[in-house]
């Protein structure tokens with residue numbers, strides 16, 4: 429990482445434990461990760477080699493979703509749990525369809541936030557792009573801070589993005605309540621784009637390998653909470669599901685944008701271990 433990003437991240441970085449944002453960056457081939465993240469990532473890959481492709485498939489879904497929303501005329505985005513910036517960030521994809529689009533990124537990982545700031549200082553426009561360092565579970569605070577950046581107009585539709593994040597939150601009702609709160613804050617005509625890891629469809633063999641991955645994440649301090657199709661679908665309460673509804677990630681509008689990793693799962697979409705969907709607030 430750059431020196432300025434390192435300084436910006438400051439003392440908030442925990443280098444004793446692997447961090448999901450940095451491990452994910454490593455899966456995607458990025459360089460914003462430390463030895464502790466790479467060691468952990470390598471252990472996960474050894475237990476479940478498909479993980480690297482799954483990460484790329486997740487990014488490709490994000491790109492297809494943002495492209496679709498931009499083509500529907502959505503020009504402002506709130507990306508929750510946005511991660512370490514990598515190829516195909518939301519503001520870049522949105523701008524490629526509608527130049528002049530707006531985006532606020534939110535993450536609670538200091539390194540991800542620092543990197544996003546460096547990237548936007550270099551390539552962004554402060555009137556159209558911002559980063560908020562916060563816990564996305566604090567919906568009212570995050571919304572207030574995102575609006576206070578001046579980037580988002582709260583009276584116009586927003587594309588709310590929660591891709592590859594919700595499985596970091598526990599099995600109680602809180603994550604659903606949080607998403608419902610964001611839904612209530614959004615203007616009519618806004619959208620929720622989300623994906624989620626699942627155990628649905630896993631064979632007995634795979635279930636054992638996944639248990640090992642889950643044990644590793646749990647002991648690193650970031651437990652994974654996989655959800656069924658029904659539990660994932662509940663995040664869209666109060667939204668109208670957009671065609672094709674809740675589907676395996678590779679099945680979500682594969683023609684919307686070129687998605688090379690996704691094509692690897694075309695014959696067996698269940699192997700992606702993830703659901704995806706888009707909902708519109710009426």
Ligand SMILES: C[S@@+](CC[C@H](N)C(=O)[O-])C[C@H]1O[C@@H](n2cnc3c(N)ncnc32)[C@H](O)[C@@H]1O
Nearest residue numbers: 449452509510511535536537563564591592593
């Ligand atoms: C697997 S990465 C996904 C990144 C990005 N959404 C994508 O699809 O490429 C999950 C991200 O969620 C962030 N995250 C986890 N819990 C969070 C929380 N409570 N508030 C904000 N961000 C969070 C992590 O720091 C990480 O950057």
